Structures are given as structure tokens and as C-alpha cells.
Amino acid sequence: MTDRRTTIKLIMAAAAGVPALRAMATDPTDFQPDPRTTGDVQRYVPFMDGYGPDPNLIKAYEKGELWPLTLNAQQRQLATTLADLIIPADEHSPSASAVGTVDFIDEWISAPYPQQRKDRDTVLNGFLWLDGEAQHRSGRSFASLHEAQQRAICDSVCDPTRAAAQLQKPAQFFATYRNLTTAGFYTTLAGRQDLKYVGNVPLQRFDGPPIELLKRLGLA
Amino acid sequence: MPFVTASTQRGSYDVIIVGSGAGGGQAAYTLCMEGVRVLMLEAGRRYSPARETPMFQTPDMAPLGDAVTPDKNFGFYDATVDGGWDVPGQPYVTVPDKWGGRFTWWRARMLGGRTNHWGRISLRNGPYDFKPKSRDGLGLDWPITYDDVAPYYDKVEMLVGVYGGDESRENTPAGPGDTLLPPPTPLVSDHLFMQRAPRVGIAVLPGRRAVLTRAQDHRTFPGKLHPGNPRAQKILAEAMRKRSPCLWATPCGRGCAVAANYQSTTVHLPPALATGNLDIIANAMVYEVTMDGNGRANGVRFIDAISGRHEQAKARIVVLGASAFETARILLNSKSGRYPDGLANSSGLVGRYILDTVGSSVSGQIPLLESLPPLNENAAGGLQVYAPWWLYKEQLAHKLPFPRGYHIEYGGGKQMPGAYTFYDLEWLTGGSYGKKLKEDARRYYGSFVEFDGRGAMVPNDNCYLEIDPKVKDRFGIPVLRVHWQWGDYEQRQAAHMQETFGAVVEAMGGRVQTPVITDPVKAISSGGQMIHEVGGTVMGAEARSSVTNRWSQTWDVANLFVADGGVFPYNADKNPTLTIMALAWRMSDHILERMRRREI
Numbered sequence: 001m002t003d004r005r006t007t008i009k010l011i012m013a014a015a016a017g018v019p020a021l022r023a024m025a026t027d028p029t030d031f032q033p034d035p036r037t038t039g040d041v042q043r044y045v046p047f048m049d050g051y052g053p054d055p056n057l058i059k060a061y062e063k064g065e066l067w068p069l070t071l072n073a074q075q076r077q078l079a080t081t082l083a084d085l086i087i088p089a090d091e092h093s094p095s096a097s098a099v100g101t102v103d104f105i106d107e108w109i110s111a112p113y114p115q116q117r118k119d120r121d122t123v124l125n126g127f128l129w130l131d132g133e134a135q136h137r138s139g140r141s142f143a144s145l146h147e148a149q150q151r152a153i154c155d156s157v158c159d160p161t162r163a164a165a166q167l168q169k170p171a172q173f174f175a176t177y178r179n180l181t182t183a184g185f186y187t188t189l190a191g192r193q194d195l196k197y198v199g200n201v202p203l204q205r206f207d208g209p210p211i212e213l214l215k216r217l218g219l220a
Numbered sequence: 221m222p223f224v225t226a227s228t229q230r231g232s233y234d235v236i237i238v239g240s241g242a243g244g245g246q247a248a249y250t251l252c253m254e255g256v257r258v259l260m261l262e263a264g265r266r267y268s269p270a271r272e273t274p275m276f277q278t279p280d281m282a283p284l285g286d287a288v289t290p291d292k293n294f295g296f297y298d299a300t301v302d303g304g305w306d307v308p309g310q311p312y313v314t315v316p317d318k319w320g321g322r323f324t325w326w327r328a329r330m331l332g333g334r335t336n337h338w339g340r341i342s343l344r345n346g347p348y349d350f351k352p353k354s355r356d357g358l359g360l361d362w363p364i365t366y367d368d369v370a371p372y373y374d375k376v377e378m379l380v381g382v383y384g385g386d387e388s389r390e391n392t393p394a395g396p397g398d399t400l401l402p403p404p405t406p407l408v409s410d411h412l413f414m415q416r417a418p419r420v421g422i423a424v425l426p427g428r429r430a431v432l433t434r435a436q437d438h439r440t441f442p443g444k445l446h447p448g449n450p451r452a453q454k455i456l457a458e459a460m461r462k463r464s465p466c467l468w469a470t471p472c473g474r475g476c477a478v479a480a481n482y483q484s485t486t487v488h489l490p491p492a493l494a495t496g497n498l499d500i501i502a503n504a505m506v507y508e509v510t511m512d513g514n515g516r517a518n519g520v521r522f523i524d525a526i527s528g529r530h531e532q533a534k535a536r537i538v539v540l541g542a543s544a545f546e547t548a549r550i551l552l553n554s555k556s557g558r559y560p561d562g563l564a565n566s567s568g569l570v571g572r573y574i575l576d577t578v579g580s581s582v583s584g585q586i587p588l589l590e591s592l593p594p595l596n597e598n599a600a601g602g603l604q605v606y607a608p609w610w611l612y613k614e615q616l617a618h619k620l621p622f623p624r625g626y627h628i629e630y631g632g633g634k635q636m637p638g639a640y641t642f643y644d645l646e647w648l649t650g651g652s653y654g655k656k657l658k659e660d661a662r663r664y665y666g667s668f669v670e671f672d673g674r675g676a677m678v679p680n681d682n683c684y685l686e687i688d689p690k691v692k693d694r695f696g697i698p699v700l701r702v703h704w705q706w707g708d709y710e711q712r713q714a715a716h717m718q719e720t721f722g723a724v725v726e727a728m729g730g731r732v733q734t735p736v737i738t739d740p741v742k743a744i745s746s747g748g749q750m751i752h753e754v755g756g757t758v759m760g761a762e763a764r765s766s767v768t769n770r771w772s773q774t775w776d777v778a779n780l781f782v783a784d785g786g787v788f789p790y791n792a793d794k795n796p797t798l799t800i801m802a803l804a805w806r807m808s809d810h811i812l813e814r815m816r817r818r819e820i
Binding site: 209 | 265271273274278279285286287291292297303304306307309311314315322324404407467468469594596599600634637638639641642643646653655665688701702
């Protein structure tokens with residue numbers, strides 16, 4: 001059993017353990033502002049392992065091709081479990097993990113850019129909280145709980161406006177992870193098909209919505 | 221061999237044009253079609269929309285699902301390369317305003333410049349917009365009228381291809397009727413806006429954008445645009461035939477491989493190159509206009525961005541179309557014993573009266589648009605309908621706390637799902653997950669609408685450019701320092717936008733995603749964010765109070781011209797690109813006339 005205090009310690013340890021930002025490449029023009037300069041120098045900061053300002057836009061990119069991925073086997077298991085709790089398979093479409101969403105999230109939290117770095121901390125700390133909470137409640141890791149037990153934990157953090165004050169950070173983690181799961185899932189073919197998206201195909205002409213629909217909506 | 225290098229350039233050119241975007245591209249087109257030999261210098265690399273545009277790529281093929289990053293500020297697939305809010309090795313300095321806001325400067329170092337990714341919204345300035353001071357006593361009048369520019373709006377619309385309605389409204393003119401292409405059919409969400417906006421007093425018109433909703437009239441337009449010039453007509457007809465009408469798919473911001481929208485690289489440069497009169501040097505960072513001993517410009521100095529070598533090019537006439545700010549920077553850096561304050565700056569006004577567009581946005585969710593059947597709503601890829609400013613009379617009667625207006629850019633529909641489509645849905649779903657989240661996604665997909673106000677700015681003395689005394693870019697060229705402060709008028713206008721959009725969302729039966737912002741200071745975009753910066757080499761009726769005259773010619777140097785937005789003494793709510801092109805064409809006609817008279 002892990003008490004709340006231990007959980008917090010785990011989170012702190014994790015925060016300290018997140019690998020330090022890889023050293024940024026030095027901009028050869030990295031001037032120090034002169035005292036006479038009353039303004040702030042606005043400059044491009046190069047990101048090591050970033051794709052740079054002139055990447056090839058035509059090719060398809062594999063996850064892990066641009067920068068090394070982060071999740072180990074245990075973290076991947078948790079990432080998969082949580083992604084599929086958020087977007088499970090149903091009669092319309094497969095689950096998030098079945099269409100590569102965990103790989104998408106891994107690519108995202110491994111990217112060198114500031115927003116992704118921030119999300120990385122949120123997600124990795126959130127994973128520790130989830131496992132800590134699962135240990136606390138049931139003495140097992142989150143991924144090995146029954147779905148009902150997993151959902152009970154998710155229910156406590158799924159809505160930041162209703163989550164308890166001491167659960168605000170986990171609630172923010174859940175919101176971030178849900179955002180990333182929707183981003184990963186709905187940018188795939190399966191996600192587009194689930195939404196019945198029918199665009200991105202060349203058309204000879206554009207006719208607009210059917211008149212019957214406009215009438216039904218009171219717009220014609 | 222149209223693409224040349226510093227060492228393979230021809231011995232002499234009639235005209236050097238700095239910059240290859242809307243202004244430079246238009247000037248090159250007009251001059252080359254009339255037999256003028258032009259050398260164009262572009263600071264960025266060559267760029268081929270036909271080969272490099274990710275036309276049908278889906279977000280899952282891009283890193284991070286096409287998300288925004290510091291390397292690609294508008295998403296991975298945005299057409300801009302080597303550009304954005306920061307350009308590697310090319311810093312600038314900003315002085316924070318009194319609220320801590322800072323100006324941000326979007327640049328694109330690539331052939332065609334910012335025309336490759338822009339929104340293509342193409343609105344004409346109206347009669348009031350050229351004489352704002354005469355109307356309400358504020359700011360500066362242009363030295364020209366709408367009637368001076370109208371024939372050039374006609375020409376540009378025919379050349380680049382602009383869709384829109386031919387209905388004119390107060391200060392919202394349309395051409396003679398045959399210059400515009402048909403507007404695209406409205407989407408469901410457009411119909412709702414058209415039906416409900418009038419309930420709060422706002423009329424909705426078809427949008428105007430530089431997108432071909434059908435093939436261009438290659439039989440009659442070339443004759444109208446180039447009367448008495450059969451060779452130009454033939455080249456233009458051929459260029460128009462090579463452009464495809466819109467495919468009704470893929471976002472315009474990626475650029476267009478089939479040239480269905482306007483980019484300088486697909487519309488201006490191909491026919492100009494086909495004349496054989498245009499040479500282009502890419503990666504040529506111009507930093508100085510050179511002068512002969514008689515007070516005339518004779519060329520430019522530039523740095524080859526690849527080798528770092530300093531180079532020179534010569535011509536009888538120099539046209540700066542480097543973008544409003546970059547053009548001012550070149551003039552301010554063209555200092556010598558004879559011109560200690562920079563070139564064309566006897567008025568001391570180079571870098572003064574810089575302007576941007578006022579921006580403010582509201583998103584809403586509309587229950588009537590939930591759970592609609594499958595619809596292909598990619599349409600023309602942007603502004604389908606819009607609302608021009610509607611309160612001119614109230615403003616003239618001083619019933620509003622700000623003197624100038626704005627228009628409403630509107631968007632909605634079932635666009636291709638992206639990384640952010642279902643971000644932060646909690647305000648609607650109560651934090652659903654599981655099967656319920658999938659149901660919610662289906663329900664809300666396509667039910668969001670966006671209102672973007674784009675408003676006029678009155679020039680003020682707190683907005684200006686100067687050369688920073690210390691900071692240099694990677695080429696060793698001194699950089700700009702930008703001073704920026706919105707006026708009260710602009711901030712109040714932004715708050716009015718918020719209030720209006722909230723009322724429209726309500727009239728559409730929806731709710732706003734976040735409460736409308738009533739604090740004027742917080743309602744407004746930061747300077748430069750709209751990427752509509754103009755001014756700095758403003759045109760006027762007198763040499764002491766302006767940098768350029770009614771022909772975009774500098775008062776001080778007879779053979780030095782400005783083809784970009786630098787000449788704008790006022791930034792109306794209308795997006796500036798169409799006017800930049802119209803003025804560049806007009807300037808080029810003037811250059812041709814003066815060359816024929818052997819005056820320059």
C-alpha cells in the first residue's frame with residue numbers, strides 16, 4: 001500500500017529524474033544584447049533533433065525517425081491501457097492503440113519543442129500518479145487492474161472542474177492525455193472514417209450541401 | 221537560364237527588383253511583359269510549388285500530426301520554409317509596449333515570400349480608405365484616390381483570379397462585373413451565419429479570395445490586360461491555361477501544386493520568366509542601395525547567403541519590394557557621408573508610420589450544426605462568406621468610441637480533423653472518455669464556428685522602426701528595432717469585435733467557448749500578429765511629410781521605387797495584399813512611361 005505522501009514523493013522523484021533538456025545547439029549569432037539596446041532581441045532558437053525550418057514536406061515520417069522515443073515497455077503498457085480507456089473500440093472504429101496512437105503520443109512527448117517538453121513532464125508524472133493511485137487503492141499497477149477499477153480512478157480526474165482540489169494536477173494530466181489521444185486517433189484514417197469525413201479528395205465541382213438538409217435545418 | 225548567380229548575371233539590367241512576393245512579383249510581371257530587362261533578388265531559396273506542396277498529405281504522415289512548433293509556426297504542412305516568427309540567424313529587436321506586449325514579425329525567406337502561405341483574402345480598399353483624414357480628421361490621407369487605383373484592382377483581379385460577389389456596399393467596392401470569378405457555394409454553417417447575422421444588424425456577403433473557382437478567361441483577359449502587346453497576350457494566355465481550377469480539397473496555406481490559388485511563384489513569376497526578360501538570384505540578401513555621384517541609384521549590394529560573399533548588381537532603376545519593414549531597413553542601412561540618415565530619408569520619415577491590422581477572435585459551438593450527415597466541406601479552402609464593416613454612418617456621427625471599422629472573417633464546416641480538433645472539449649462534454657467521448661466527437665465535429673475581426677489602424681507616433689545600434693544578423697547587417705504601441709482606438713475596436721461576435725454566436729443559437737473579452741487592452745492581438753505590417757516608406761503629397769510620392773517613387777531619388785506595403789500611409793480593415801499588387805502594377809506602368817520618355 002502506498003499512502004498519499006509516498007505518491008507525492010514518487011512524483012517529485014520522477015520530476016527530478018526526467019532527463020535534462022538536451023543541450024541546444026549554439027546559434028553562431030547568439031549575441032548578448034548591448035546595454036545600449038533598450039529592446040529585447042527576438043531570435044530563432046535552434047532545436048537539436050528538431051526538423052528545422054525547411055523540412056521535406058512530401059515524405060511520410062515514421063515515429064522515432066526524427067528523435068529518439070521515450071516510453072519503456074512498462075510505460076507503453078500503461079500508455080496503451082489509458083489510451084484505450086479514453087478511445088476504446090466500438091462498432092464504428094477500432095481503439096486508439098490499434099491505430100498507432102501510443103506511438104503518436106510517444107513521438108509527441110519525445111519531441112524537443114517546448115510545448116511537447118511540457119507535455120512530456122505532465123504525462124510521465126501522470127503515469128507515476130496513476131500507478132501510485134492504483135497501488136494505493138488495490139496494491140497493483142494501473143494496467144493490471146480490472147477495467148472497473150481503472151475507470152474508478154479515471155472518474156476522479158476526468159473533469160478538471162469537478163476533480164477534488166488535491167487532484168487538480170492529475171486532472172490536468174488526464175486532460176492532456178485525452179487531448180493527445182484524440183490528436184493521435186482522429187488524425188488517422190480510422191479516426192477520419194469514424195467521423196465520416198469525406199473531404200481531401202479532388203472534385204470536379206463543389207455543389208454545397210443538399211437542399212433537403214438546408215430545409216430540414218430551416219436554412220432554405 | 222532565368223535563375224542566375226552573382227557571377228553569371230548579365231552585364232546590365234534596366235531594373236533591379238528586391239523581393240519576389242506580391243509587390244516584387246507584380247512589378248517583375250508588369251515590367252518584363254513590356255520588354256524591360258529585370259534582375260530579381262530574393263533573400264531566400266528557390267521554391268517550387270509544383271514539386272514541394274504537400275497537397276493531399278494527411279496529418280498522420282507529418283511529425284506530431286502537423287502540429288504547430290517553433291520550426292513550423294503554422295503547422296508542419298504550412299508552405300512557409302525558412303521563415304516564421306523567427307528566422308535562423310536573422311534576429312530583430314522589439315521594445316515592449318507599456319502593457320508588456322511586443323511586436324512579432326513574420327518573415328518568409330523563400331521565392332515568392334509570404335504569398336506562398338497567405339489567406340488569399342482579397343478585398344479592395346474603398347474610397348474612404350484612401351482619404352480617411354479628410355473624412356474624420358485622423359491620420360494621413362493617401363495622395364491618390366480610389367478612382368486612381370480602381371483600374372489596377374480590375375487588372376490584378378483578372379490576372380491573379382479572385383472569386384467574390386459583384387455587389388458593392390458603402391466603401392466596399394466591386395469591379396465592373398467581369399473581373400471576379402463566381403464565389404463558392406456556401407456551406408451549412410455559412411447559411412446559418414447569413415440567416416442570423418442580420419438579426420444583429422450585420423449583412424453577410426460572399427468572401428473574396430484569390431482562388432480559381434473556374435478556369436480563367438484566357439481568351440479575353442490577356443487582350444484586356446495587355447492591349448497592343450500580342451507577345452504578352454500569348455504568354456499570359458498560355459500561363460492561364462496551365463493553371464488548374466480549384467480541386468475543392470487541401471488547405472490553401474500549404475500552397476497549391478496546380479496553381480489554383482495565387483502565389484507569386486505560380487502566377488507572377490512563370491509568365492515573367494517566359495518573356496526571357498527576368499533573371500532571378502536566390503539567396504541574395506540585399507543590404508544597401510548604391511548611388512552614383514549624381515544622386516541616382518545605380519544598383520544594390522547583397523550577400524550571397526550560401527557563400528557569405530559580398531556581391532553587387534547594377535541597373536538603371538531600383539525597386540524595393542522586400543516587405544515594408546525590410547525595405548525600410550535597407551534604406552536606413554544605405555548610409556553614407558552624403559546620406560547620414562539613410563537613403564530617401566530627407567524627411568526623416570523612413571521607418572515611421574508603421575501599421576498592422578487589429579485582430580480579435582471568438583470561437584463558438586452551434587447546436588444546430590451538431591450531428592450533421594457526412595458532407596464534404598473543404599470547399600475553396602477559406603473565407604466563403606464575410607461581413608464588411610456595417611457602421612459607417614454611426615461612426616461618422618461619433619456614436620462609436622473608435623473611428624474606423626473592421627470586417628468579419630468567418631469560418632466553419634467539417635474540415636479535415638487535425639491534431640487540435642478535439643482539444644479541450646471538457647466545456648461541452650463534462651470530461652467524457654470511453655465510448656461516450658467517441659459519441660461526443662461525432663456529435664460536435666463540424667459544429668464549431670470562428671469569427672476573426674480584422675480592423676483598421678490609425679497611424680500613431682509610437683510605432684516606428686530604427687536600426688538597432690548594436691545587434692547584427694548573421695551576415696553582419698544591422699537589424700531593425702521595432703517600437704510598437706496600439707492606440708486607444710484600436711483597443712476599443714477590438715473590444716467591440718468581441719461583443720459583436722458574442723452577439724452573433726447567440727443569434728446563431730450557440731455559445732462561446734470562452735467568455736468574450738471586454739477589456740480593450742486584452743481584447744486586441746499583439747502587434748504584427750496579423751502579418752499585415754505596412755508603412756515605413758509612406759506615400760504622400762509632399763516631400764517633407766512622406767517618403768514616396770503618388771507613384772511609389774522616392775522623393776529624394778528619382779530612380780528608386782517601393783513596390784511593397786511600405787507605401788501605405790493608412791491600413792484600412794481590408795487585407796493589404798490586393799492593394800500592394802494594384803499599387804505595384806500602377807508603379808510599374810509609371811516606370812514604363814518614364815522609361816519611354818527617357819526620363820529615367
